[in-house]
Amino acid sequence: MGVHTFKLPDIGEGIAEAEIAEWKVAVGDDIVEDQPLCDMLTEKAAVEIPSPVAGKILELKGAAGDLVAVGGPLVLIEVAGGAPLEADASAAPEPELTPQSADNKADSGGSPAVVSPSPRRDATASASASAPRPPGEKPLASPAVRKRARELGIELAKVRGSGPAGRISHDDLDAHVNGAGAASAGRAPRMAVESVKVIGVRRKIAEAMQRAKQRIPHFAYVEECDVTELEKLRQQLNAQRTENQAKLTMLPFLMQALVKVAPEFPQINAQFDDEAGVLHQIAALHIGIAAQTDNGLVVPVVRHAETLDIWAMAAELKRLADAARSGTAKREELSGSSITISSLGPLGGIVSTPVINAPEVAIVGVNKMVERPVIQNGMVVPRLMMNVSSSFDHRIVDGWDAASFIQRIKQLLETPALLFMQEWS
Template sequence: MGQYLYKLPDIGEGVVEAEITAWHVAVGDTVEEEAPIADAMTDKATIELTSPVDGVIESIACEEGDLLPVGSVLVTIRTEGDVAEEVETADIEPEAPPPPEPQESADDNEPDSVAEDVTPLSTIVSAIGSASAVPKPDTPPVPRRSSDGPALASPAVRKRARALSIDLAALGGSGPNGRITHADLDAMLQSGHTRPAAPAAISTPAKPAPSAPPTSQTEDAQPGETRIKIIGLRRVIAQRMQEAKRNIPHFTYVEEIDVTELEAFRARANLKSGDDAPKLTVLPLLIKALSQTLLDWPQFNARYYDDAGYVSRYDALNLGIATQTDLGLIVPVVKDAGNLSMWDIAHDIARLAEAARTNTLSKSDLEGATTTLTSLGPLGGIVTTPVINRPEVAIFGPNKIRQVFVPDETGAPVLRKKMNFSVSCDHRVIDGYDAAKMVAELRARLEDPVTIFLE
């Protein structure tokens, strides 16, 4: 009988932590090798973590929505027989303890928590006027720490101790190497020697934590109110949008484009396409025209690393395509779009969209974007002001195509198809003049689609 410590694996280059978005097991569950344990999400992908061994789940590291560092213990699995990398209880490497809870002191210069100097129980009882905390005469003595350093305890024991306001720093463990167990917590409870997170014997009023949220945010939900924890992809989107708006001075330029000829060309192309070809939308044609335009305007196909103080411009257009899914907005990448045909682009868009909807995108599918295009298709509205995907410096937003009457040379009304096209730019590296000139060149290509295929 032993224990297997399954640590959060290295999910990808540069990834230092992952959010556990879903647990598929609970403490006490029996798992088989390759059975799903949890879903982990990084800023690059969401993956399913599976059990490397057969056994029983003894502990899990965190709750859904919590961030876990790469290399930290995800679950502890009790195993039977000889298992590679099996760890006996006595050899378990303790998890790094969480920072001590802030403690108020009558002297602000005193440390918040001292392992060997616990407030005497009689002082606490006198201060709060409660006899219920007096130790019962028949209860066993509580073990005391005999050495300095962090207390040894499993994540489950630490979590329970925090919930019970028990200070592990002052408690000795009866397990191997002084490890604190659930039995030690039970003994502490029976003796009444629990230590409050903030001692009641302090005569000075406790100061509120600087980061404590307003009372209105911590009150219980009101009737008719539904609270939804922000986790997973929605949390990542929220953080990125906040960072982008905080760090990037946006401006958006909008131009109206006549796409009547482009739509006619698209219709003819669909009639002549093979049975295995995807339906050609306006998006592949737009991407093809954009890739040609940005050859003359490389400052839009770039990333600004403001902390390091330089801009990287790229020869290849790796275009992120913002895709709406049930989980939220995902941005897979069409690689080297400038060297693809319109049919290749259409195939790639269809493949990425399906993989995004089914949560089967690979790590490669989500990496390397040099700029982004976001489109809601028929729901695109008249004008959009998209938010830049930092550290990129621009994001393009075609809006829906609408039919409008415009006068011809004689003044007679003629029905045309029009589309507004938006580009949001980082004003630190792109000027409004550049945006206007770039979009004017793009408009010329789209209004005369034959020119797209002459270059």
């Protein structure tokens, strides 16, 4: 028998390392050629890595969440033959790109770290087996145990000790508050602590957010918009839509506003390469839509929004949202945006400060619609109001330009007929 050292193959796009998202085999498993070994997570997608040989798994070189360099050892496989084999990463089978995101789960290859209790015998069982403390007998306990008992509001005389001569330990306090003694001490405090390793998509999100906040000097601008007429129009259009038309939300109208406003502010619909010191002003409007999924935040991209009418925008939004939530979005559908919209829907709150989706220089956030009393022509009237909370890269966008940009959007949202006019001012 020989040992095949399978190295992580080149998975393209200039990627130097990838994260182990999920093992699909365990040590001791018999495998066949081309059987999936694991999912590796890159910046854009999960990559399924197949085995180049048949054999038995001897060792997994890492756990879920670990980073592996391209060309680095990934799996040791026992194969038929006498001489040990060294895997050639360049000759390995082409990994299959799977569009779904990783499940952020670890199996036999490694599990998320948890807090392990200190070795001890079962304090609950010991306490129940020991004899009650005679009346008037002083309980034995260390100063630290006594201090903690006072903080928890526990009378040590009522705690059974499991140590020598009935000495009370911290474990005995835990057994008391979690067992029969909890009732006499009132509500039992929650003592459990679970440490969960941040891996997979969640780690990628964390890294991206950290880079954005470290490198981009954000500034926020919030404006209030009266969307009463816009909401009336949206409801009327939805009442008239055909079965094959997607339902209109507020987002297609905001996207249409961006299509009209963006050409006036080329420095905002742009990507900034801060290492090269180059701003790429993009004529097309590729709108990213920040979407929450079971695997975390993703940003599917509506490409060339300037070519779509409002119904086509709604249809593309639905298609991309469904693909993102089901994990079937393609890599090219999750990258390349020139500006991003962030919306929390009915949970949108009053004001938010969204984080810029680097290398973009602006993100437009919408908050929830709320009916408020507004003074019009000297009278208090109910109006449907919505805040637009946006963030800008202050290296590129000046405050005046940001305010002018949002004011133009406000004008369109408050007078929705302008959204459908060829010329407007």
